[in-house]
Amino acid sequence: MNKPTDESQIMKMEQPIFLQPMPPARPASRLQRLGDAMRRYRRLILGVQWAVVVFYLALVMIPAFLPLPGTGASVLNNLTLLAQFMFWGIWWPFVIVATLTMGRVWCGVLCPEGTLTELASRHGLGRPVPRWLKWGGWPFAAFVITTVYGQLVSVYEYPKAVLLVLGGSTVAAIAVGFVYGRGKRVWCRHLCPVSGVFALLARLAPVHFRVDRKKWDAAASTHPVPVDCAPLLDMRRMKSGSQCHMCGRCSGQRDAVTLAPRLPGAEVANLKAAEAGAWEARLLVFGIIGTAVGAFQWSSSPWFVAIKTRVAEWLIERDSFALLQDNAPWWLLTHYPEANDVFTWLDGIGVLTYIGATALILGSWITLWLRLAGALLPGDAKQNSRWIAYAFIPLGGLGVFLGLSALTVTLLKAEGVIMPWLPEVRGALLALAALWSLWLGWRMLQRISRWRKVFALGALGAAIGGNVFAWMLQFYIW
Numbered sequence: 001m002n003k004p005t006d007e008s009q010i011m012k013m014e015q016p017i018f019l020q021p022m023p024p025a026r027p028a029s030r031l032q033r034l035g036d037a038m039r040r041y042r043r044l045i046l047g048v049q050w051a052v053v054v055f056y057l058a059l060v061m062i063p064a065f066l067p068l069p070g071t072g073a074s075v076l077n078n079l080t081l082l083a084q085f086m087f088w089g090i091w092w093p094f095v096i097v098a099t100l101t102m103g104r105v106w107c108g109v110l111c112p113e114g115t116l117t118e119l120a121s122r123h124g125l126g127r128p129v130p131r132w133l134k135w136g137g138w139p140f141a142a143f144v145i146t147t148v149y150g151q152l153v154s155v156y157e158y159p160k161a162v163l164l165v166l167g168g169s170t171v172a173a174i175a176v177g178f179v180y181g182r183g184k185r186v187w188c189r190h191l192c193p194v195s196g197v198f199a200l201l202a203r204l205a206p207v208h209f210r211v212d213r214k215k216w217d218a219a220a221s222t223h224p225v226p227v228d229c230a231p232l233l234d235m236r237r238m239k240s241g242s243q244c245h246m247c248g249r250c251s252g253q254r255d256a257v258t259l260a261p262r263l264p265g266a267e268v269a270n271l272k273a274a275e276a277g278a279w280e281a282r283l284l285v286f287g288i289i290g291t292a293v294g295a296f297q298w299s300s301s302p303w304f305v306a307i308k309t310r311v312a313e314w315l316i317e318r319d320s321f322a323l324l325q326d327n328a329p330w331w332l333l334t335h336y337p338e339a340n341d342v343f344t345w346l347d348g349i350g351v352l353t354y355i356g357a358t359a360l361i362l363g364s365w366i367t368l369w370l371r372l373a374g375a376l377l378p379g380d381a382k383q384n385s386r387w388i389a390y391a392f393i394p395l396g397g398l399g400v401f402l403g404l405s406a407l408t409v410t411l412l413k414a415e416g417v418i419m420p421w422l423p424e425v426r427g428a429l430l431a432l433a434a435l436w437s438l439w440l441g442w443r444m445l446q447r448i449s450r451w452r453k454v455f456a457l458g459a460l461g462a463a464i465g466g467n468v469f470a471w472m473l474q475f476y477i478w
């Protein structure tokens with residue numbers, strides 16, 4: 001029996017979650033055994049998922065109804081600060097690291113939104129996924145909108161903003177799950193604001209669920225029970241780890257699916273130019289790099305302060321005070337008078353402009369050099385440049401980690417933890433990320449003739465230099 005390949009066909013199949021038969025005995029490596037154990041102990045994973053859901057909902061909801069922490073409050077005695085530290089100090093930076101090292105295990109084993117959207121989908125309307133929802137630009141649009149909006153309402157600092165941004169995303173995940181799919185994660189596959197980021201980072205992971213196509217086809221008649229693959233993957237043809245949630249439900253299926261090691265970045269190194277996606281390249285260059293750098297940078301940028309002050313002076317000289325008002329509601333712009341933290345309309349416009357300009361300038365710089373590199377290679381220059389853009393995944397991923405860990409550092413400093421070694425560690429991580437990207441580019445260009453390769457790598461190096469300079473501004477120059 002052939003496996004269906006269309007998403008709607010995959011969704012129509014009844015795939016009971018607990019009835020996953022175990023594969024026949026086979027000589028197994030430790031990783032294989034781990035993958036098989038994930039399938040065997042599915043109930044345990046479900047228990048962990050629901051514990052995370054309860055913990056997550058408590059940290060998202062309760063602090064929003066508590067007063068803001070006073071002076072002397074600490075993560076050890078204040079739930080709001082504890083939630084802030086858990087979300088932005090630990091959760092986010094280390095989800096990035098986990099995805100780089102273990103693939104999307106966060107999505108498949110721990111993510112509360114994934115758990116809730118799948119449950120809603122199991123008891124919902126079961127409608128097929130409409131075409132508009134499959135638009136390839138959603139991961140880019142959702143990431144950029146969430147990142148920018150999060151800055152406008154100061155999501156890193158205030159629990160009401162957390163409830164709005166994270167809670168809103170969770171409600172949307174449940175609603176999408178309720179309407180579409182049958183026990184599937186339509187939200188995760190198409191709309192989750194970070195699924196595009198995780199899909200790119202997972203391509204570097206040194207472990208993945210490998211599918212042996214020959215074994216799969218040969219065993220077709222002996223393994224009739226389908227696997228409950230929540231993100232709607234066509235396992236038989238799966239070659240990439242980017243969309244796999246590493247849930248382990250398919251481990252050992254038809255004796256063909258195995259949790260296996262691979263060289264970090266091997267998937268990207270072996271990617272063909274024709275397989276590169278335009279939206280993935282845009283998400284990487286203008287989203288994960290351009291927008292994220294702007295979002296992490298604006299609050300420490302002297303340029304932001306100088307330009308905003310100049311504009312404010314210019315407005316005052318002309319008796320124009322409308323943009324200097326601070327009467328925007330908290331759900332539109334940061335508004336916490338009790339913490340002396342209130343955005344004027346000018347602040348809001350300034351943040352939007354700074355992030356937008358950074359995304360545009362940095363993204364265009366990188367795109368320019370990637371286009372040059374693409375033109376040096378045989379074939380379609382535009383498609384080549386999208387393909388080479390994938391070499392930026394290590395720098396993009398570790399850049400986001402560095403940006404998020406800056407929050408960890410700020411929160412730890414507030415707790416009295418001093419880290420004198422921080423500049424050296426940041427420098428080493430930045431250098432490692434830049435060299436990893438260059439090395440990945442070199443591996444991708446292996447089959448290209450020597451001189452073309454050298455010039456294309458030079459162009460990639462110039463693009464990487466622009467990204468590194470942006471981080472150096474924030475960590476060393478300002």
Ligand code: SF4
Pocket residue numbers: 108209227228229230231233235238243244245246247248249250251
């Ligand atoms: S292919 Fe599907 S079922 Fe298998 S591990 Fe990945 S997400 Fe889970």
